[in-house]
Amino acid sequence: MVGAHVGAFEGRRGCSPSYETETVSPYMQAFVLLDGEQKFMLDGMPFHLEAGSGRGAGPVAGMFCISHPCPLTFQTETDVLMRKVRISAPLDWFSALAGEEGARVPELARFFSGHLSRHVFTPYPRLIELAEQILDPPPSLSGEFLALYRQSRGLEILSHICRSLVDTEGRECAAITTRALRQSEKAREFILSHLSEPLSIDRIAREVGATRSSLQRGFASSFGMSIADFTRQSRLEAAKDAIERRGTSIAQAAYLAGYAHHSNFTTAFKRAYGVPPKLKRR
Helix, strand or coil: CCCEEEEEEEEECCCCCCCCCEEEEEEEEEEEEEEEEEEEEEEEEEEEEEEEEEHHHHCEEEEEEEEECCCEEEECCCCEEEEEEEEECCHHHHHHHCCCCHHHHHHHHHHHHHCCCCCEECHHHHHHHHHHHHCCCCCCHHHHHHHHHHHHHHHHHHHHHHHHHHHHHHHHHHHHHHHHHHHHHHHHHHHHHCCCCCCHHHHHHHHHHHCCHHHHHHHHHHCCCHHHHHHHHHHHHHHHHHHHHHHHHHHHHHHHCCCHHHHHHHHHHHHHHCHHHHHHHH
16 A cells, blocks of 8 residues: 655745646645645635745645545646645555544544545644754755655654644534533523513524524533423423412413413323322412
8 A cells, every 4th residue: 555655845836837637536635835835726626825935924734635536727826936845645545544444533534534625724833843854854864764754754744734633623613512502501591581482493593693403403412302392391390380389270371381272281291290280289
């Protein structure tokens, strides 16, 4: 199996001047772009990597993958000379690193299973240092030692970029989870404050600033029941309290619980509390 290849580009123009389209096979590429710019199309999707040059340079790092053969076309050629390190490998090489399928890191498995997945970020000092070492290795190294030197630093770059991907996805998931919990708590408070009113999912979602589907998923995850079940249970609790504390009639309690017919209310009440509502009256 072909392994990872570490490439170093020093003083090369950002893109090929031919603008010809070629077909590329499935592979992944991690990179650190220290200077210059690349703008290209993969399967019709634009990619633009720009680090600038000189004192205004802002290095970028990242990774993308191609899961099936597709056309590649470079779009522009710039006058800025490129300084870039890339680590490329076939997708099966990367997936084989974990050995057994169940040992794979889920975030990486999802990333490499998606066609044209991409992850781009601002590199931290260690990544820049590793890239500079590949571009400017010790002059005493040559042959196999130079190849091993560059390979070791290239693999460390790949490891750092994969870790960035996993950490970023984790932070995004945590942010989503926190937002969903806040929305679910707001929905719960809104339901309890408006039990006597019509409560559709759409209305509740609008009140808390969520989509219908995301609110339903988040609420079920946060409270272990659907919004409809929580609303029904809360109305029954309110009706039970009204019967026990205020001696409310069964018909009025049924209305409070959202039941048009008190017979249906009685059935639901007995299912929930084990006795018919008339036995709860003072």
